Amino acid sequence: MRLLSILALLSLTAAANDWPRFLGPTRDGVSTETNLLRAFPDDGPPVVWEKELEVGFGGCAVVGDEVYVVDRVRDESDLLLCLDAATGKEKWRFEHEAEGEPPFPGSRSVPTVEDDAVYFINAFGSVFRIDRESHKATWSVKLDERYDGATPKWGWAQPALVEGDVLIVPPFGEKIGIVGLDKKTGEEIWKSGPIGDSHSSPTVMEFGGEKHVVIVSVTDKDGKEGLVTSYRPTDGEILWQTDLYFNRIPIPVVTKVDDKRIFATGGYDCGSMMLGIEKTDKGYELSKLWSAKKGSQVHPTILADDHLYFLANENSNYKVKSKRATGGLTCWTLDGKELWNTGNEPFMGRGGMIHADGMLIIQDGENGVLRLVDPSPEGFRLLAEANVFGSDLNKRFDLKYWTPPALSNGRLYLRGQEKLICVDLRAK
Template sequence: MVAPRLAPRLTAPAAILLATMAAPAVAAETAWCQWRGPNRDGFVAGAAWPDGLADNRLEKAWRVDLGPSYSGPVVAGDVVIVTETADAATEHVRAFDRATGAERWHAEWEGALRVPFFAASNGSWIRSTPCVDGDRVYVAGMRDLLVCLDVASGREHWRVDFVKALESPLPAFGCVSSPLVIGDHVYVQAGSGFAKLDKLTGAIVWRVLDDGGGMSGSAFSSPYHVTLDGVPQILVQTREELAAVDPEKGSVLWKTPVEAFRGMNIVTPTVSDGRIFTTSYGGGSFLFAVNPTRTDKPVEQVWRNKIQGYMSTPIVIGGHAYVHLRNQRFACLDLTTGKEDWITTPFGRYWSMVAQGNRILALDETGDLRLIRATPEGYELVGEAKVAAEESWAHLAVEGTELYIRDLKGLSAYRWK
């Protein structure tokens, strides 16, 4: 465990805030406030979705042009917040009115980073999805920065440069992990490990799971907060391992290897019936069981198969995992046995998925949106629509009757009818 060597940079307004002991943040009024939605599991509640995606059921409300980004949109009250990289030199955060698309505020900082040549086709722009918590939004920049902004104005409260604070190397592929807020703290896989910070000040409380950073370290995944067998823990998937970390103390409760080609453990782990499912490029799919009473073996592999996911985090419904695979096919896996229920012909290279009940909305990188009924009996397409003319690698966001599509050249808002 490593403590910080440098304090975070506080802006003057933030210092005043601390001195005057301002009231705590107001509870968030939105659902889609972070990576993969309210519970980071891809599910949304609310009114039932329509039974199709025809023009009479889905209409485009507005669109704004932007520079490229892989960050998914997040919603905070009456604004939707997105990121962009401009001129390969600066990173920007913008808030738009959900009703009209008018820009409310804008923040920026110098933050460009060029990824290695063999990954250049994937772009050198901002990747992490922001996290909204009450009146603040936390944004991770490519150069291992974490910046806290005011939701209403975009004013900066504080920022932490992990490279300076922890003397860690720059992540070769940029900071990818999306921040997670629990109580009074924000957690992120940055600084060549997994870090906990005070959400009001940016002070680093601890860092664990040091992976050395650089080319072979620095995570591609994002943390997930769960309670297993009555024990609160944060699931953290590094480039080589799946681990559970105590949110308070930072102690590593358990960890286990997850094989992946060149450390391409990218998906966020998911949980079904108290067991943890993950899938990796080059490694296959894995189900793990946790038994905290067994100090000799607190985590155990239940099964492993050869089915390889890649970048798309699966959706788990009714004991089955719906997975977009490395070979671009879509598959349903029985999580009890690890057996494949069905598999489709190839689709796009990447899907982001949101679920409600037994239905899945899946957006691929070509801008095709599909509504699918989740059933182990077979692939059942309910409807489809073209929602982006440009490549869309950012995660789909769904808030009530609104859908937000972030492609590489802009943000589009759609509404169910």
């Protein structure tokens, strides 16, 4: 009995360290892993392996000893690759004929991995369920054909969201905005009315003792009209909807602050907003608590020790040095006061960020430099940095290393445009 208990505990520990979906196990970019490096050797942290990929932005999911990443051969095929977590060598792949090439060529999205299947969406709205044993598609759905879906400007980049037995995906059609499918069969369970379009992803959070699927969308870019909508995941009923926050090209997911607040952010000079949520006898009421002109164009805000951290870097400030001084990593109080920002020193572009072991783990979006930062309201505290991709740091350009990182069992998975690397962050 004692041996069985130990084995069960080890199994739970391994599962807790998986990164099975976009933004990790809790869908917020936060990891419970500990015992990570807080300083690097002079030659940087160990790079365990490198894997050459096609050009793209697709991020990783990690479950057990397997790494899943979406790749794409330009104008030829979409790929789901399964790699060995220890070596980076390919174990198997699923391949599907390409349906064209989106602007900013290459893969998008992050796979969603469960015990028996992997789900992903390609840039043209084809949704796949891939059996982990047979490595074949058990079903697929084209959102534009079944739901008259409209391809977002840069293609579908949303991960397939699984909640219970329901797979939630966004057609963004004129009549149907979001749908819930049976994850085993692909058959429709529910569908919502139109909500415009979006590059943001639906995400699950809990308010008022119930699950909410929340997504930011834009209904009229010229008229500055947008929505933040919450659906019940089991039947698609709208729990609440507000037009208080607008972004003309929504990309980051919203961040839950607590049971009564969410923080919405984005780029394109549309800024950020703290929204209040109150459950009443008549339902949920939303209110604007405060707003800010700064926002994060690609990745969501991280909540750490009752402060908000994001990279305030977007199209309007990344090319001009004087404007770059307004960006970089920034720290805000929950009542809307900016405490500090790094500006151009360092700027860090539109990179991704994870909160783990009391640190912010940040991949520089312009050159791939890895930084460990102590999140402190008192100022920017750099713990360590390393040029893990070997980029030429003397050149000023944006390599578009915008892929969200993944962390599993002390190993960090970072993607450049044409390379995936595994970095060992385990403290010895």
